[in-house]
Amino acid sequence: MGRYHKEERRKVLGEALAKDPFFTDEELSERFKVSVSTIRLDRGVLGIPELRERTRVVAQEVYSSLKSLDDQELIGNLVELKVGERARSELKIEESMVLSKARVARGHYLFAQANSLAIALVDAPMALTGSVDLKFLRPVRLGEVAVAEGKVEKRKQNKYWVQVTVNVNSEEVLRGNWILFAIDD
Structure with missing residues (x-):
């Protein structure tokens, strides 16, 4: 995957985390070929919480649908x-x-x-x-x-x-x- 301009990277980052919220900042850093701090800054700008919070939200949604x-x-x-x-x-x-x-x-x-x-x-x-x-x-x-x-x-x-x-x-x-x-x- 080649390098992205800031706006394009943030758009693709948001789409990637919407599809799979379990990516770590380190994995995203490697994927986008930028530093971990850049990924954290991008997430902050996009209003996307850190992995722990994303995991908690997904778990609440999933567990609430349990029936049997x-x-x-x-x-x-x-x-x-x-x-x-x-x-x-x-x-x-x-x-x-x-x-x-x-x-x-x-x-x-x-x-x-x-x-x-x-x-x-x-x-x-x-x-x-x-x-x-x-x-x-x-x-x-x-x-x-x-x-x-x-x-x-x-x-x-x-x-x-x-x-x-x-x-x-x-x-x-x-x-x-x-x-x-x-x-x-």
Whole structure:
């Protein structure tokens, strides 16, 4: 990406952050080939808050659209949710989540992240997992960030077919197909 004039850079910067609010100032600095302080100045002029505040705002919007489970029941940080369509969450693998000898995540953490994301996609006050066809493709190590993406493939009455994949650095580590049941009350 070549250098931009100030006005053009600010316009493109605003568009980039509108599309993906999770860019750090350092990443933007590299992308636009300017200093971090220039990026901060540009954000200030555009009225765009720092990453921490942008993340908080996005999280509030996303979590407020949860229907089928409580925000405390979701495993991982919800990044995107369009109920009945698609969702994305992130889970950083911490010391308490790994097997002590192998230093890899216990499978139930990855399953819980994927399962809770699938349930979050159901457009009902409550949802239950009917069945899951799941494959673990490689272990996830301590410190890695598991990014789960879910998509509703089909819906028929109170039944949802949801596909969830979990990636680490764009390498697929888990793939599953869920059948979920929406329960009204």
